[in-house]
Amino acid sequence: MSTLSSLRAAPIIGLVIGLALGLAYTWVIAPVELVNTYPALLRTDYRWDWVRLAALSYVADGDMERARARLNGLKHEDVAGAMRALIEEYTAAGRSADILRRLTTLAEALDVHTPAMLVYLRTPTSPPLVPVSTPSLTPTLTPSCTPTPSCTPSPTATPTLTPPPTPHAFSPLSTPTIEPTGTPLPPTPTPPLLSRLRVVEQEQICEPGQRVHIEVVVRDERGAGVAGVEIWLTWPGGADRAVTGLKPQHGAGYADFNAEPGVSYALSIGELGMPLVTGLRIEPCPVEEGENPLMGSWRIVLGP
Amino acid sequence: MNKRTKQWLLRAAVGAVVGLVLGFIIGWWLWPVQYTNTAPVVLRQDYRDDYIVMIATAYEVEEDLEQARERLKLLDPREPATLVVELAERLIEAGGDADDIARLARLAWALGATTSTLIPYLEGPP
Numbered sequence: 097m098s099t100l101s102s103l104r105a106a107p108i109i110g111l112v113i114g115l116a117l118g119l120a121y122t123w124v125i126a127p128v129e130l131v132n133t134y135p136a137l138l139r140t141d142y143r144w145d146w147v148r149l150a151a152l153s154y155v156a157d158g159d160m161e162r163a164r165a166r167l168n169g170l171k172h173e174d175v176a177g178a179m180r181a182l183i184e185e186y187t188a189a190g191r192s193a194d195i196l197r198r199l200t201t202l203a204e205a206l207d208v209h210t211p212a213m214l215v216y217l218r219t220p221t222s223p224p225l226v227p228v229s230t231p232s233l234t235p236t237l238t239p240s241c242t243p244t245p246s247c248t249p250s251p252t253a254t255p256t257l258t259p260p261p262t263p264h265a266f267s268p269l270s271t272p273t274i275e276p277t278g279t280p281l282p283p284t285p286t287p288p289l290l291s292r293l294r295v296v297e298q299e300q301i302c303e304p305g306q307r308v309h310i311e312v313v314v315r316d317e318r319g320a321g322v323a324g325v326e327i328w329l330t331w332p333g334g335a336d337r338a339v340t341g342l343k344p345q346h347g348a349g350y351a352d353f354n355a356e357p358g359v360s361y362a363l364s365i366g367e368l369g370m371p372l373v374t375g376l377r378i379e380p381c382p383v384e385e386g387e388n389p390l391m392g393s394w395r396i397v398l399g400p
Numbered sequence: 401m402n403k404r405t406k407q408w409l410l411r412a413a414v415g416a417v418v419g420l421v422l423g424f425i426i427g428w429w430l431w432p433v434q435y436t437n438t439a440p441v442v443l444r445q446d447y448r449d450d451y452i453v454m455i456a457t458a459y460e461v462e463e464d465l466e467q468a469r470e471r472l473k474l475l476d477p478r479e480p481a482t483l484v485v486e487l488a489e490r491l492i493e494a495g496g497d498a499d500d501i502a503r504l505a506r507l508a509w510a511l512g513a514t515t516s517t518l519i520p521y522l523e524g525p526p
Contacts, residue, residue, distance in 0.1 A: 106408045110415025117416075118423015127433040132444040139437040145471070149454035152461045157499065166450065195461065 136169045143170060147178035155198045163202055172207070179203045180210040187212040188342050190353070212342065214324055289316060289400060290325070290366045295373055297397035302381035308391045310361065310376065311352040314340050315399040321349025328364040329353045330371070357391055365398065372398065440474045448475060452487050453500050456507040465510050472511075481513030488518050 135146045147167060154163040167175050183199050200213045293314065301311075310329060314322045323341025330336075338351035346352075355361065357378040362371035373396060381392040427433075440451055452472070459468040472480030488504035491497070498521070505521035508514045514522070 103404070103408055103411060106411035107415030107418075110412035110417075111419040111422075112415075113412075114416035114419020114421075115423045115426075116419070118420040119427050120423075122424055122427020123433055127427075133435065133438050133442045134444060134447055137436055137438045138440065138443075142438075142440055142474070146451070146454075149451070149458045149471075152458035153454045156457045156460045156503075166454070 134169060135166075136171070140174070143174050144178035144181070146170070147175050148182050151179060151182055151199055151202055154202045155195050158198065160202070160205060164205075167206065175206055176208040179206065179208040180212075183210055184212045184342075187339065190336055190338050193337055289322065292400040293365055293372065293398045294400070295396060296399040297395070298373070299395050300379070300381065300392040301395050302390055302392045304388075304390055306393065308355050308357070308378050308393050309352045310355045310363070310394045310396065311346075311350065312338070312340070312363065313347065313395070313397045314349040314351075314365075315397065317400050319399070321347040323348040325349070325351075326366055327351050327353075329355075330362045330364065331359045355393070363396065440471075441476075449487055449490075451475070452483055453504065456484065456500070456503040459507050459510070460503060468507060469511065481508060481511035484508045484511065485513050485515055485518065488521070489515070492517060492521075 135143060138146060147170065150163050150166040153166070154160065179199070179202070183196065183203060186196055186199065203209065203213055296315070312327050314325045314327075316322050321340070323339075325340045327338050327340065328335060329338070336353050338353055340349045340351040343350055343352070355378050359377070361373075361376040363373040363376060364371045376394060376396075378391055378393070381390045383390060440448070443451060452475070455468050455471045459465065462468075469480055472483055476483050484504050485508045488501050488508060491501045491504070501518075502521045505514065505518035508518055509522055
């Protein structure tokens with residue numbers, strides 16, 4: 097009996113040993129060769145770099161179909177994460193508005209959203225910084241009929257409310273709500289904050305070891321920082337752009353620019369228009385005798 | 401060695417052979433090693449080519465030559481610039497996109513590896 101069961105066990109023992117050897121060989125010694133892989137199998141940092149490259153290529157060539165094809169097969173979370181990181185990095189670095197608009201266009205097409213995109217989203221009309229509910233009266237033709245033999249519709253002006261363009265879904269600004277019925281109240285025009293901004297404060301900052309810069313703080317009527325304001329620093333032969341709120345550690349209304357001595361700067365807000373500050377120059381700070389000379393930065397506070 | 405031992409060994413050997421074959425089938429076909437976290441160097445050739453084109457295109461936007469070089473080194477650590485030249489020449493032969501070739505030519509030039517074939521593309525598509 098013992099001999100019989102021993103004989104029966106032999107192939108099973110052999111099978112187990114053979115299987116173990118076979119798996120060890122195929123999984124460890126000679127696994128399937130790693131060739132001809134595709135982007136989705138890349139390590140996370142390489143995958144994100146792939147997305148970044150595809151996005152930057154879109155910036156250069158504007159070929160949406162090609163960009164989509166390059167990102168096809170990648171998880172949306174990878175695409176979204178990499179796109180957000182790229183847009184935020186480029187925004188913080190003050191990259192050109194054209195580049196950021198293209199990136200934003202691609203991000204939108206890929207259903208990726210980040211607050212840094214807000215200022216680059218193309219809307220039919222620039223949304224006001226402070227949303228003001230301004231219902232517009234639009235006459236519409238309503239047939240009014242009197243029971244006469246010849247009933248002809250006559251145009252009657254009936255005020256109807258036309259809501260302003262809907263802000264982007266990610267706008268931090270509150271969406272004005274308008275009741276569709278009822279007598280419209282006369283609009284109370286409030287100029288947008290942008291048009292009311294002026295220089296409230298301008299001071300030289302003299303801190304040793306700090307890079308020379310021009311910082312701008314935008315505040316509203318209550319003194320709170322206002323994020324999302326486009327600031328332009330221009331000088332002969334150049335321009336730089338920043339958006340407030342992208343360095344939240346300095347406050348919502350903060351933006352800054354690198355600056356150099358010997359250059360005359362002008363500061364504008366919104367679209368390049370009438371500058372609020374002109375002839376701004378980096379100047380040496382007053383120093384005591386024996387102290388090292390120090391170039392001062394500027395802090396400019398804008399408010400209504 | 402008696403007859404029973406021989407019989408035992410024979411059966412065990414047959415079992416081992418069957419086990420080995422099963423192991424090969426499972427390990428190479430049914431349940432092979434799953435690779436994730438791979439590097440660009442193992443990308444399929446068309447993806448590798450596109451990767452190089454994207455590096456050249458991104459270089460136009462970023463203007464960061466070192467970054468471009470580091471990316472190319474992921475494909476060939478020893479001669480990263482050669483990849484760009486080779487691809488550009490392949491695209492020229494194959495009648496590829498002239499803008500892509502021009503971008504590759506400019507990156508190759510920036511990396512100091514341009515060839516006479518690429519010179520006409522340096523100012524843009526010829």
